[in-house]
Amino acid sequence: MAFNSRITGVGSFVPPKIYTNHDLEKMMDTSDEWIIQRTGIEQRHWVDESTSTSDLALEASNIAIADAGLKASDIDMIVFATLSPDHDFPGTGCFLQAKLGIPNICVFDVRQQCTGFLYGLSLADKFVQSGSHKNILVVGAEVHSKGLDKTPKGRAVSVLFGDGAGAVVVSRTEVKDKNKDAHVMITNLHADGSYAKELWVPAPGTAVGPDRMSHGLIDEGLHFPEMNGKTVFVHAVKRMAETLTQSCKEMGVTVNDIDLFLFHQANLRINSKVAEVLQIPEEKIYNTIQKYGNTTAATIPLGMHDAIKEGKLKEGMLVASAAFGSGFTWGSALWRY
Incomplete structure (x- = not known):
């Protein structure tokens, strides 16, 4: 079954x-x-x-x-x-x-x-x-x-x-009609560890010397996050657009068929650029970064809940998400709500 x-x-x-x-x-x-x-x-x-x-x-x-x-x-x-x-x-x-x-x-x-x-x-x-x-x-x-x-x-x-x-x-x-019934349609995941140090926290860890953490590491500020912003921006736009396009293609839909886009909230400029690349109307993208900032793993479900409460996300809608982050990791998902 x-x-x-x-x-x-x-x-x-x-x-x-x-x-x-x-x-x-x-x-x-x-x-x-x-x-x-x-x-x-x-x-x-x-x-x-x-x-x-x-x-x-x-x-x-x-x-x-x-x-x-x-x-x-x-x-x-x-x-x-x-x-x-x-x-x-x-x-x-x-x-x-x-x-x-x-x-x-x-x-x-x-x-x-x-x-x-x-x-x-x-x-x-x-x-x-x-x-x-x-x-x-x-x-x-x-x-x-x-x-x-x-x-x-x-x-x-x-x-x-x-x-x-x-x-x-x-x-x-149970899904009787995949064009109407609520269900997760597809998830699409990727990673490229060769960019791991473009956005990371070096310490504590087993790769930073004889001790996982030391006063020296703290004095150097290695326990704080470090980011190559330009590299992250370029890759985020490229990879989010790629994975979303791939998910749509595998499901036989286009971005025009999507009712609402719940993107990861890292930077409003990233989401706007993805929308430009894929020709997505801005009104179809629900953003929350203005009031929450980047809450990393929480951004998509946090935005989902707000969209429901505001009446932006309704039953029967076809929803798409895409995210990009440290690792580099990226992915997308389509589901009927």
Whole structure:
């Protein structure tokens, strides 16, 4: 028997404290005009000192599970995408599992940065298709604010990132009409590790000398993210357009058939350029980077939830997502909501 999957529940959560570009002007050599012109970001949410990534994920997960009409005990797998774990090990999915009170089920942590949610969605879709699982919780959550260089030296990267979480429940479904029934149609994933150091955090790690972390590494600032912005921009536009085109071709649709585009929110200029390359009307792209910044693995489900609440995403719509991030990793997905 053939199985299909569909997104049955969506949830999101951001910490209440908002930091505007004007707040960042007081921390580093930057300006509201500079940030908006280069990124489109106007504000971002940052956690307080006591909040962790799994705390944000728990809030989003509970909303998604309830939206699916399920209880936590109905979830039979967790796929957690994050680059900002609660601890080095165990994976943050285990901490979320404990907070949800659902022991014994399978838990995966996905470390594919900005493409993490699409990798997680693909993994969930494949497990549901196999027939082994019925309701899989896919989470993207990040606490960036505790790992940023908030001095003038770090302004190029630190202005970009916000904290937040998004979650979906991927459930088994029967598809009678693929042109109408809600289901995940395709996921398309790629990576090229030869660009790993174009966007990365060098330390801590086992490749930085005799110790994973040392005062010397901290003094050099190697525990802060580093980015070659121009290289990332060029590759992001190229790869997002390529993978989305590939997914559409494999499904026998065109970009004109897509009702709504939920792109990863790294930079408003990237999404606008992808739209230009693929000739997508701007009104079909739903962006949230203006108010959340780049929340990495959380951007797509976070945007999905906002789009639903605002009436932009409705049942029956054909939706496309594409993402690009550190690794380099990139991917796309098409689904009927």
